[in-house]
Amino acid sequence: MTTPRTLTTVRTRLRPLRETDRDLWVRLHTDPAQYPFAPWARSDVARAEELLGAALVHWAEHGFGYGVVEDRGTGDALGVGGVIHGRDRRNLNLYYRLDVPHQGRGLGPEVARAVSADALEHGPALPLTATARPDHRASIRTAERSGFTLAGAAEEGAVLPGVPAVVVERARANDPADVPGPVVLVAPRAEVWRRPFDAETREAVLDLWCATNDSGGAVGFLPGAPRERVAEALAAHEEQMAARTAVAVLLRDPHDAVVAAAWWSAAANPLLGHRRTAYRVMSDPDRRGRNLGRLLMAAMHRVAREDGVEVAELGVRGGTGVDAFYAALGYEEVGRLPGGIRVGADDDRDDVWMARRLDGRPLLS
Structure with a gap:
């Protein structure tokens, strides 16, 4: 602004x-x-x-x-x-x-x-x-x-x-x-974590992740995945945070409830230092339709720009309609692997890669 x-x-x-x-x-x-x-x-x-x-x-x-x-x-x-x-x-x-x-x-x-x-x-x-x-x-x-x-x-x-x-x-x-x-x-406030979470925040993020997953959200597991497995994935992200290769962005409502969360992940290759990949973008399924996804990505983009990021990337599971949400935020499809994600027997989804620039320049000429 x-x-x-x-x-x-x-x-x-x-x-x-x-x-x-x-x-x-x-x-x-x-x-x-x-x-x-x-x-x-x-x-x-x-x-x-x-x-x-x-x-x-x-x-x-x-x-x-x-x-x-x-x-x-x-x-x-x-x-x-x-x-x-x-x-x-x-x-x-x-x-x-x-x-x-x-x-x-x-x-x-x-x-x-x-x-x-x-x-x-x-x-x-x-x-x-x-x-x-x-x-x-x-x-x-x-x-x-x-x-x-x-x-x-x-x-x-x-x-x-x-x-x-x-x-x-x-x-x-x-x-x-x-x-x-x-x-x-x-409106919810953004909270940035560059180190592993404290115990209370960790449990709140884990609750959100499990709820999102069980409601059908494409956040790495099938609905009903054991909480322990999700906790293992969360611990892996915290290891990245401890190594300074990942940053978590949370949204909290005025009562301090975590209502949305996502991570930026940086590649180890220094040639890719101007890029970040968004992972586990999720919002409270009980508050769907209340703009939380858009607000979360706004907070994510703010954090990325402050960190000097020029190109934002993310993967989308085909067939969910989520690609239209990201397209409305300026992301463009840059790659697609047909059938690259196996959700279940006879249910293969495309693995879609999307990206956008954060510096105002066009991604595709």
């Missing part, structure tokens, strides 16, 4: 906010239909223009912020959304507001999922939060589908897991005293 960039989703494009977006911004923030759950929060024209000015200053100072959501096909403006620093710069705040005619089309989650992953990959290393009125179920569901966990209500004196105190204090600063406080949701 150091330079203005445009994010794309299947149906939308999110571009940086501009001065010429004044009419759209003012209309969205003064329209009573936009505030059915908090009518007191609606701005007048002067206040909306003041907020626009602050949003433009944020872009100028930080190179990221709120943007305009456009239809990829027509270029029509659909709303606004993005991430900015919270007050006192103790957190990042996720925000999305679509024009009324475009609500109910699933565009909010589509944009919020992309913005959240982008913030984790490129933004400041701060807690990523979102607030919503407690009765605004659609807004809460959007945040949850983007990977956020409900931390609780921002009532006076509340201590919410993973939420800086200043966020709780300011969340309802402009609310009437007689209404319930807004709820705060928190």
Whole structure:
């Protein structure tokens, strides 16, 4: 997030906010239909223009912020959304507001999922939060589908897991005293391990690995594999970590539960020092559909770039549909061995190799 960039989703494009977006911004923030759950929060024209000015200053100072959501096909403006620093710069705040005619089309989650992953990959290393009125179920569901966990209500004196105190204090600063406080949701935080895990983390990762495997995830074993065998594979990865040839990246929810994990592995050959291979990419099967895979890979890419990695690689088991997930993240197929993975009798799958560059250059010319 150091330079203005445009994010794309299947149906939308999110571009940086501009001065010429004044009419759209003012209309969205003064329209009573936009505030059915908090009518007191609606701005007048002067206040909306003041907020626009602050949003433009944020872009100028930080190179990221709120943007305009456009239809990829027509270029029509659909709303606004993005991430900015919270007050006192103790957190990042996720925000999305679509024009009324475009609500109910699933565009909010589509944009919020992309913005959240982008913030984790490129933004400041701060807690990523979102607030919503407690009765605004659609807004809460959007945040949850983007990977956020409900931390609780921002009532006076509340201590919410993973939420800086200043966020709780300011969340309802402009609310009437007689209404319930807004709820705060928190995105998972990344945790990097360059040495073997402590005992508690090891058990949490092992639990996740077994659960992923038993739910059919392609993480090295068939469903029902004994826990001891998975533990042996985990110990092998920890040996690599001890030898500094592997790095583990975990995601934890605000309650400290490990909800996703993966490893980067480096080859011993110094000629391959600019490359890393991702292994055992897994997320909590009980939270599927909540953007954890995308958030995990965003964290993985961030760690790899910080380590100077230029090319990321990974293997995919054919027939799982996972290749489409990685393709959406910029990975391209660079090799395929038909029938290279034997899942069971009469069930051979292709062994697919995918890669992408992390330095902005194209992988394939």
